[in-house]
Amino acid sequence: MKAKFLFLTLFFVTFFCVFSNAQIISGIKVVSGKTDTVYRATHYVVGAVSPGSEVLINGTVVKQYKTGSFGIELKLVEGVNPIEIRVKNNKEDLLEKFSVYYKLQQPKPVISDTNSYHGMVVTTLPGAYLNYGAGEDRLGGAKINFISEGVNLAVIDSVNNLYKVRLSDSRYSYLPKEYAVKAPAGTKPPFSLTGSWSVSNSGKSDKVRISLDQRLPYTMTFELEPSRIVVDIHGAQCNSNWITQYLDLKSVEYVDFSQTESDVMRIVIKIKGNRCWGYSASYSGNALVIDVKHAPDPTLKGMTIGLDAGHGGSASGAVSPSGYKEKDLNLSMVYILKEELEKRGAKVVLSRKDDSDMNMTERKRIFKEAGIDMLISIHCNASGNPLVSGGTSTYYRHIEYRDLAKTILERLVKMDGGIKNFGLVGNFNFSLNSPTEYPSALVETLFMSSLPDEEKITDPQFRKAMMTEVAKGVEDYLKIVKKENKRLNR
Numbered sequence: 001m002k003a004k005f006l007f008l009t010l011f012f013v014t015f016f017c018v019f020s021n022a023q024i025i026s027g028i029k030v031v032s033g034k035t036d037t038v039y040r041a042t043h044y045v046v047g048a049v050s051p052g053s054e055v056l057i058n059g060t061v062v063k064q065y066k067t068g069s070f071g072i073e074l075k076l077v078e079g080v081n082p083i084e085i086r087v088k089n090n091k092e093d094l095l096e097k098f099s100v101y102y103k104l105q106q107p108k109p110v111i112s113d114t115n116s117y118h119g120m121v122v123t124t125l126p127g128a129y130l131n132y133g134a135g136e137d138r139l140g141g142a143k144i145n146f147i148s149e150g151v152n153l154a155v156i157d158s159v160n161n162l163y164k165v166r167l168s169d170s171r172y173s174y175l176p177k178e179y180a181v182k183a184p185a186g187t188k189p190p191f192s193l194t195g196s197w198s199v200s201n202s203g204k205s206d207k208v209r210i211s212l213d214q215r216l217p218y219t220m221t222f223e224l225e226p227s228r229i230v231v232d233i234h235g236a237q238c239n240s241n242w243i244t245q246y247l248d249l250k251s252v253e254y255v256d257f258s259q260t261e262s263d264v265m266r267i268v269i270k271i272k273g274n275r276c277w278g279y280s281a282s283y284s285g286n287a288l289v290i291d292v293k294h295a296p297d298p299t300l301k302g303m304t305i306g307l308d309a310g311h312g313g314s315a316s317g318a319v320s321p322s323g324y325k326e327k328d329l330n331l332s333m334v335y336i337l338k339e340e341l342e343k344r345g346a347k348v349v350l351s352r353k354d355d356s357d358m359n360m361t362e363r364k365r366i367f368k369e370a371g372i373d374m375l376i377s378i379h380c381n382a383s384g385n386p387l388v389s390g391g392t393s394t395y396y397r398h399i400e401y402r403d404l405a406k407t408i409l410e411r412l413v414k415m416d417g418g419i420k421n422f423g424l425v426g427n428f429n430f431s432l433n434s435p436t437e438y439p440s441a442l443v444e445t446l447f448m449s450s451l452p453d454e455e456k457i458t459d460p461q462f463r464k465a466m467m468t469e470v471a472k473g474v475e476d477y478l479k480i481v482k483k484e485n486k487r488l489n490r
């Protein structure tokens with residue numbers, strides 16, 4: 001009798017496992033949906049009973065799969081939702097009852113104290129930027145970076161035309177008053193937990209997107225070896241546990257973050273390869289989006305180069321002893337350089353095309369809108385001993401674009417007849433070198449104030465020779481990039 005029972009049991013177990021692909025299930029097994037409190041109206045109940053049963057949830061017959069599993073989507077009402085699972089088969093009649101409480105809003109974590117803020121808060125306007133200090137020089141104080149509009153900042157002090165603003169507990173900065181408006185009284189200093197992230201390829205660039213509750217101030221720097229963009233978000237506390245990184249990224253190798261201070265979250269974006277071809281940060285809604293441009297093919301063929309002739313119109317720039325105006329020489333050189341670059345297959349975008357006034361904002365707008373791959377600004381220098389040559393020099397603002405200024409300078413100082421090397425100048429606060437969106441270099445060709453330099457730069461043949469060398473310097477830069485790419489197998 002015992003043996004017969006065992007045999008029959010074994011037979012049924014084998015039968016169900018082999019022929020109906022089912023587990024032995026006793027009673028009603030509720031796998032999910034038996035939740036105490038939920039915050040979404042759409043609610044799923046999933047369970048399993050012995051195959052071949054009839055399953056009813058709240059009176060509705062639901063499909064049972066061959067495995068014995070069943071499931072239903074319920075629309076909950078606010079408050080208590082009774083759920084009843086009834087199972088009938090030829091052996092038994094089972095009943096399981098529970099209830100789910102649906103709360104409309106998930107309680108937000110308390111992120112700042114409830115005391116009202118009595119200090120002054122300002123909101124940034126388009127074109128705003130942050131300075132390290134209140135110092136001034138000919139071209140303005142040292143800039144950290146541009147900052148998106150609509151960012152609130154707590155004001156600590158006022159220094160001439162600058163607000164001293166608080167970034168985090170341990171850091172402050174300066175914001176020009178012309179780029180800020182007072183926020184309504186009672187506005188609190190910005191603070192946010194960070195939400196989800198994504199890193200995706202948008203076609204021309206890779207975009208790193210970080211969700212925040214509100215727009216927070218940020219500072220951006222670039223580090224070399226390894227090449228990476230470092231963005232500090234001030235007033236941010238990390239609450240991110242989800243970073244979606246797509247596999248078709250072209251300029252971003254990976255992203256990472258750390259909470260460097262209790263209220264500063266640091267984002268690190270590792271660039272693919274060594275070279276950065278441009279990046280920027282801005283807000284889209286309350287999400288901070290860091291845009292990292294894809295590298296173009298390192299050849300002038302098909303590349304778009306921006307050229308800027310300094311000064312123009314009522315702004316003459318330097319005037320030479322015999323009366324030549326810098327603005328005219330600059331424009332003449334820009335047209336020569338345009339021809340040289342076009343001859344090599346590049347597309348050229350000019351800021352001013354004739355002798356007209358043009359401010360820096362307008363020049364930058366033209367280049368950003370054209371989506372240039374690189375910018376060269378042409379100027380002439382002045383000052384110093386008029387009887388000796390001042391020489392030539394090139395300038396960059398951001399370390400990641402240093403090599404472009406360097407390769408141009410190296411070509412210029414090797415010109416026939418020799419040109420004095422006035423130097424490669426870094427961290428130079430020239431407005432057109434400040435955008436991070438593209439590599440840029442400023443060429444201060446020769447000194448208008450120096451008699452020997454004046455003689456050279458006013459000679460059209462010399463200007464032609466000099467601009468040919470600038471074009472070759474750009475080519476040298478691209479060759480370096482190409483070599484690196486080859487080494488890195490890119």
Ligand SMILES: [Zn+2]
Pocket residue numbers: 310311317318326379380381
């Ligand atoms: Zn100038």
